[in-house]
Amino acid sequence: MTDKIIELLKSSGADAWEVTDTCTEGWEFYFIRHRLDQNRVRDVEHIEVIVHRKLDDGKFLGSASQEIAPTATEAEAKKIIDDLYQRASYVKNPYYELNKKSVEGVDENFDPQKMAKDFIEVMQQIPETSGEDINSYEIFAENCKRRYVNSEGIDVTVSYPSSTVEVVVNARNDEQEIELYRMYTAGTCDRENLVKEISDTLKYGKDRLVAKTTPSVGKAAVLFSTQDSVQIYKWIADKMMASMKYQGLSDWEIGKAICDDVKGDTFTVSAVKELTNSSKNFPVDAEGAEVRDMDIIKDNVPVSYWGSVQFRNYLGVEDSFIATNFKAEGGKLSESEIRTGTYLEPVEFSDFSVDIVTGEIAGEIRLAYWHEGDKVTPVCGGSVTGTLTELISDVKLSKELRQYDTCLVPSVIKIENVTIAGA
Amino acid sequence: MKAKFSKYLNDIALNLKEMIAELAKNYDYVSVLSTDSVGFNVRVSQRVKTIDGSNLTTERGNVIRVYKDGLYSEYSFNRFEGDAAAMAAKAKGVLDRQLAVLKETNSEIYNTPKLEDEKQELFVEMETGLLPEETDLSALVDKLQKLSDEGVALSDEVIDCICAGQSTHICKMFLTPNKDLRQSYVISEGFVYMIGDRDGNSNQAINGISDREGPEIFDRLGDLVEKSFKELQDNLGSDHVIPGEYEIITAPDVSGLIAHEAFGHGVEMDMFVKKRALGADYIDKRVGSDLVTMHEGATCVKDVSSFAFDDEGTLAGDVIEIDKGILKTGICDALAALRLGTKPTGNGKRENFEHKAYTRMTNTMFDKGTSTKEELIASVKKGYLLSGIESGMEDPKHWGIQCIIARGYEIIDGKLTGKVVSPVVLTGYVPDLLGSISMASNDYMSFGEGACGKGHKEWVKVSDGGPYLKAVARLG
Numbered sequence: 095m096t097d098k099i100i101e102l103l104k105s106s107g108a109d110a111w112e113v114t115d116t117c118t119e120g121w122e123f124y125f126i127r128h129r130l131d132q133n134r135v136r137d138v139e140h141i142e143v144i145v146h147r148k149l150d151d152g153k154f155l156g157s158a159s160q161e162i163a164p165t166a167t168e169a170e171a172k173k174i175i176d177d178l179y180q181r182a183s184y185v186k187n188p189y190y191e192l193n194k195k196s197v198e199g200v201d202e203n204f205d206p207q208k209m210a211k212d213f214i215e216v217m218q219q220i221p222e223t224s225g226e227d228i229n230s231y232e233i234f235a236e237n238c239k240r241r242y243v244n245s246e247g248i249d250v251t252v253s254y255p256s257s258t259v260e261v262v263v264n265a266r267n268d269e270q271e272i273e274l275y276r277m278y279t280a281g282t283c284d285r286e287n288l289v290k291e292i293s294d295t296l297k298y299g300k301d302r303l304v305a306k307t308t309p310s311v312g313k314a315a316v317l318f319s320t321q322d323s324v325q326i327y328k329w330i331a332d333k334m335m336a337s338m339k340y341q342g343l344s345d346w347e348i349g350k351a352i353c354d355d356v357k358g359d360t361f362t363v364s365a366v367k368e369l370t371n372s373s374k375n376f377p378v379d380a381e382g383a384e385v386r387d388m389d390i391i392k393d394n395v396p397v398s399y400w401g402s403v404q405f406r407n408y409l410g411v412e413d414s415f416i417a418t419n420f421k422a423e424g425g426k427l428s429e430s431e432i433r434t435g436t437y438l439e440p441v442e443f444s445d446f447s448v449d450i451v452t453g454e455i456a457g458e459i460r461l462a463y464w465h466e467g468d469k470v471t472p473v474c475g476g477s478v479t480g481t482l483t484e485l486i487s488d489v490k491l492s493k494e495l496r497q498y499d500t501c502l503v504p505s506v507i508k509i510e511n512v513t514i515a516g517a
Numbered sequence: 518m519k520a521k522f523s524k525y526l527n528d529i530a531l532n533l534k535e536m537i538a539e540l541a542k543n544y545d546y547v548s549v550l551s552t553d554s555v556g557f558n559v560r561v562s563q564r565v566k567t568i569d570g571s572n573l574t575t576e577r578g579n580v581i582r583v584y585k586d587g588l589y590s591e592y593s594f595n596r597f598e599g600d601a602a603a604m605a606a607k608a609k610g611v612l613d614r615q616l617a618v619l620k621e622t623n624s625e626i627y628n629t630p631k632l633e634d635e636k637q638e639l640f641v642e643m644e645t646g647l648l649p650e651e652t653d654l655s656a657l658v659d660k661l662q663k664l665s666d667e668g669v670a671l672s673d674e675v676i677d678c679i680c681a682g683q684s685t686h687i688c689k690m691f692l693t694p695n696k697d698l699r700q701s702y703v704i705s706e707g708f709v710y711m712i713g714d715r716d717g718n719s720n721q722a723i724n725g726i727s728d729r730e731g732p733e734i735f736d737r738l739g740d741l742v743e744k745s746f747k748e749l750q751d752n753l754g755s756d757h758v759i760p761g762e763y764e765i766i767t768a769p770d771v772s773g774l775i776a777h778e779a780f781g782h783g784v785e786m787d788m789f790v791k792k793r794a795l796g797a798d799y800i801d802k803r804v805g806s807d808l809v810t811m812h813e814g815a816t817c818v819k820d821v822s823s824f825a826f827d828d829e830g831t832l833a834g835d836v837i838e839i840d841k842g843i844l845k846t847g848i849c850d851a852l853a854a855l856r857l858g859t860k861p862t863g864n865g866k867r868e869n870f871e872h873k874a875y876t877r878m879t880n881t882m883f884d885k886g887t888s889t890k891e892e893l894i895a896s897v898k899k900g901y902l903l904s905g906i907e908s909g910m911e912d913p914k915h916w917g918i919q920c921i922i923a924r925g926y927e928i929i930d931g932k933l934t935g936k937v938v939s940p941v942v943l944t945g946y947v948p949d950l951l952g953s954i955s956m957a958s959n960d961y962m963s964f965g966e967g968a969c970g971k972g973h974k975e976w977v978k979v980s981d982g983g984p985y986l987k988a989v990a991r992l993g
Contacts, residue, residue: 121615124873126791129627132852133615134591135608136871138578142571160570163577164596165525174570184658185566207618214622230791260972262793273793273914277973310760341564342676343712345719404565444919445910449940451712451719456993458910458919458944475917477942477993479757483718515760515942515993 095164096141099171100243103143106175108182109155110146110192112244114380115139120236121206123214127228136236139164145178146245148189155189156182190407193382194246200377201239204255204282209235212283213259220289226296229262229273235283240380248382255281256373261292265299272302274442274461279499281371298441301472302461308438308476309464310516315437316478317465317508322446322457324501327422329448329482330363334390334398336405336414343451351394353487358510359425360394361486365417372500374418383415390417421502425491429506432490438514439463440478453482459517475517485509519642522701523553523688525577533579533692535601536608541694543609546584546632548693550828552870553577556649556685561661562677563669568654573968574685574704574978578870581608582829587628589852590615593871630855636695639832641825643702647731649684657682657735664709664742671746674713674753678742682707682735691830700825703731704978706966709741715753720939722748722905722923727965727980729823748905751924755939758925760993764900765943766893766928766985769962773981774906774920776881777969779947780804780811781981782911784838784847785864785876785971790856794913796847804844805951808986810884811839813848815863820980821965822866822879829865829874836862842951850876868975875971883983886957893956893987894928901925901992902933903941906964916947925992942993950990958985 096115103111120136144159158181162171213233220228239253258279265272274295278288318326333352338344346352352361365388368375379385381403389397399409400417440446443457456479464471488511491504533549540547558572578595592608599607619626661680668678684705691698708725724741728734767775780796788794796804815824815833826832829851836848849857850865853876866877894902905923912918920943927936965980 122873123615123619123624125624126627129625130588130619131627132589132591132873133612133619134593134873135611135615136593137611138593138595138871140595158568158570161575165577178570181568181570181654184655185561185568187565207614210615211618211622214618214624218622218624229793260974262791271914275972312760341562343719345714345717444912444917445908447908447921449907451721452940454940456921456940456942458917458942460912460915460917475944476991477760477919477944479940479942479993513757513760513993515944515991517944517991 096241098168099141099143099162102172102175106145106179108145108179109148110245112144112192114142115241117239118236119206120234121210123210123233126230128218143175143178145175145182147179147182149183149186152189154186156185157187158182188408190404192244192246193248193403195384197248197250197378197382197384199250199252201251201253203253204237206235206237209255209257209282212285213257216283216285216288220292225267226263226265226299229264232260234258242380242382244382250378250382252376252378254375257282259288263292263295263299265296265303267303270303272299274299274302279373281373281375284371298461302474305461305472305474307517308459308462308473308514311514313511314514315508315510316512317433317437317439317506319439319506320441321498322443323503323507324498325446325448326482326507327363327420327501327503329450329453330361331390331420332450334396334400336399336401336409336411339399340405340408346396348396350396352396353394355487356394357488359489359491361391362393362423363391364389364421365400366419366421369419369497369500369502372419374500376418379416381416385415388414419500422504424493424495424504427490427493429492429494432492432506432508436466437508439465448482455480455482477515478512479515480512485511518645520645520648520686520701520703522642522699525553526551526688526690526699530690530692532601536605537692537694539602539605540581540583540609544583544585546634548582548691548830549579550870551579551690552688554685554687556683557654558683559654559657559661560679560681561658561665562679563665564677566658572683572685573976574687576869580870583612584631588626589629591873629852632851632855634693634695637698639698639826641700643729645703645731646733648703649686649732652684652732657732660735664738668709668711668742668746674715675746675749676712676714679710680738682732684732691826693830696830698826698830702729702824704729704821705732705734706821707735707738708966709738709745711745711749713749713753720749720752722752725966727821729819729821748924751937752939755924755937758938758941758992762989762991764897764987765990766897766902766987768902768904769960769982769984770906770964771903771920771922772883772983772986773964774909775918775950776811776883776983777878777979777981778909778911778918778920779951780838781813781878781881783913783916783947786847786849786857787853787876788913789847790853795916796844796913799844800846802844803842804948805839805842806954807841808886808954808957809839809842809951810837811882812836812884813838813878813881815879818880818882818963818980820880820963821978822980827863827865828867829861831861831863831865834863848876848878850874866977868977872975875975877971877977878969878979880963880979881981882963883986885959885961885984888956888958890958890960890985893958893985894933895931896956896987897928897931900928901938901941902928903943907940918947918950919944943990944993945991950988953989954986956987960984
């Protein structure tokens with residue numbers, strides 16, 4: 095169907111066009127305890143079409159997009175493309191050009207059957223006790239193939255594995271039973287890491303059973319040591335997205351430090367082409383641009399914008415791409431050197447959010463550790479809030495790094511002066 | 518006009534019935550849900566404009582559900598390769614390979630009874646003003662552009678005013694050997710999102726509309742520009758709240774968020790099966806004050822999740838979850854109902870045909886009371902009127918609640934002082950929060966913008982709402 099759509103696009107009158115054809119074979123297993131609730135297969139194809147049209151003598155470019163079902167008849171596909179050509183004239187955006195540099199893809203198959211089997215076996219091997227065990231888990235293993243074709247001569251296919259395991263663990267004593275939630279995404283099954291992560295979560299569950307209420311300490315240092323820390327680095331990277339900058343949602347500028355009066359470590363964040371077993375190791379991005387290693391922010395100073403070709407064009411940034419893997423450099427101290435003094439270490443939030451526009455962070459604490467020197471008290475309840483734009487000038491980043499799927503980041507980040515509302 | 522049912526689905530129905538007959542030779546239960554939902558998403562700002570023929574609820578595809586030996590299995594697909602027999606063989610082949618993996622790993626099955634398959638036919642074409650596929654998108658772009666221009670003209674502090682509308686003509690067909698259910702309806706939603714900056718600090722305000730109606734509802738978006746501007750000004754001039762326990766008045770959107778997070782997720786009965794919800798132990802027990810009555814169901818209000826049947830072929834319902842503070846029942850998908858020995862409530866929903874069906878909310882609403890909003894405010898000694906929602910998170914196992922609210926308007930001695938705090942994180946223990954509800958206004962509004970996830974995935978459309986409520990909560 096895709097080739098037929100391409101032929102229709104070539105004769106549509108469009109000044110430029112793009113087609114993305116994504117095929118996914120996904121195997122899914124849903125378990126309650128270790129008993130199978132349901133098994134599922136996804137065998138699907140999605141064909142996304144974008145039609146571009148020069149307007150006002152090429153000053154503007156109109157664009158319209160839509161998915162064309164693989165079951166569409168040729169007549170249906172032609173009508174959709176004709177409609178898109180018409181619709182493109184309704185939206186006048188500043189002119190930009192699609193990617194045209196020749197790129198190499200990678201086309202191989204990954205076996206979802208093997209991936210899924212590996213996950214089932216790992217989950218069966220997690221050490222459980224009468225006090226801490228697995229409530230339920232969902233396994234998603236996918237073989238994905240994405241072909242991108244545009245009017246400028248790019249026709250490239252990338253294939254990649256993607257997997258997710260959602261796990262709920264329980265811990266109980268004579269008085270109560272509690273649960274903790276985790277979702278792990280990666281390329282294929284990383285047995286060792288998964289066992290470690292879930293074992294850690296089971297330990298957290300045990301601690302939550304004896305947690306006291308979070309003290310109302312006003313402002314204090316908060317140390318992030320779990321996947322939640324990724325959101326802080328992602329916020330920094332997202333502030334450098336070309337679309338954010340162009341739309342006025344980021345005031346960060348190339349060459350101008352993102353904060354003054356730095357008391358701790360500075361941030362160095364880069365886009366990287368590959369990370370071990372990332373679910374997004376693409377040599378080519380979703381718009382046909384080559385992916386490579388590229389600094390985004392170096393020592394708190396913005397270096398490069400990244401993102402969609404449209405917004406990069408508007409900012410005059412040619413040699414960039416849609417980044418999917420990120421690396422944040424470590425700081426001056428080791429994790430053990432940072433883990434001193436009085437601080438709160440939240441390891442489970444109901445939801446930890448970072449507002450991309452305001453930089454506000456917020457999360458209700460389901461489990462944290464209140465560290466006072468050598469004394470460590472598990473606590474729960476209350477919340478952590480603050481504004482990153484104010485907080486990033488006083489942080490400590492560990493030398494050690496840790497990977498969470500698409501992000502390699504310092505294993506801990508300690509932020510001073512975060513507001514802690516007690517339970 | 519009637520939202521006409523999909524010709525495509527009518528055309529493939531016979532082929533699907535043949536596939537069902539083929540699969541029924543090997544399985545004890547077979548159903549197919551087929552979807553063909555078309556729509557658009559138009560977004561206009563000062564800097565960029567987009568028209569997309571796809572949105573969260575547009576889709577075309579099929580999911581087969583089969584049952585044998587206590588196990589339900591599903592095959593989602595959107596290509597027909599060969600005739601019905603070939604497609605049935607393909608589905609069975611890959612599902613058999615999955616069973617082989619289960620055997621190799623010595624995996625046990627969660628043995629579940631077989632679904633009933635009684636004779637049932639339904640054909641519903643609901644009323645709509647306009648159809649998304651016949652909408653003049655040129656005129657809609659112009660309308661949204663005008664609103665965006667009006668928004669940014671209000672102040673130099675406004676960075677941009679993004680105005681958007683999306684609409685979907687949803688068509689779904691559910692078939693078994695004995696059932697033939699077909700429904701067609703239109704949902705629409707739009708929003709005005711204003712971003713501003715004052716002294717280098719950025720902030721935002723968003724307001725939306727939604728309904729089970731056509732794109733004609735976008736005529737109401739104009740009312741939201743001034744409202745969003747005022748709220749943006751409030752946010753830009755706001756302070757942070759001093760953490761502590763306060764009397765609060767929740768605006769209907771915040772009341773809805775609390776309903777959704779507290780006893781929406783909290784009584785999804787697939788969580789009862791997994792023993793993940795405290796609610797299972799509290800049926801017929803008090804979980805809120807006498808003023809708390811809560812409905813959940815596709816028919817309890819008309820909004821974006823008001824359908825005729827759910828994604829498992831169960832007819833829509835209206836469940837009274839909490840009656841005058843007493844938890845009466847939960848909501849249930851078809852398989853959880855079988856496992857719990859109860860009846861499904863019409864809450865089996867999928868993100869789309871590719872996803873598993875879970876127990877999901879439709880419309881979750883607090884009943885209204887008899888007081889006025891002004892009476893609620895006048896009764897507060899020291900506290901906040903909370904309005905605007907950013908996000909929420911459920912915790913059915915422990916009944917914790919987290920709601921991130923856009924802003925709080927300070928009330929001292931029964932009067933709004935003009936001071937604003939933003940954002941506000943409301944946390945607490947659900948029965949304490951609902952138990953503290955002491956007044957409810959006579960307003961009643963639902964809100965269906967945005968989407969709801971289960972855990973951190975499976976996004977579906979829902980609505981929620983109710984009246985203004987007075988309660989006591991911890992704010993941070």
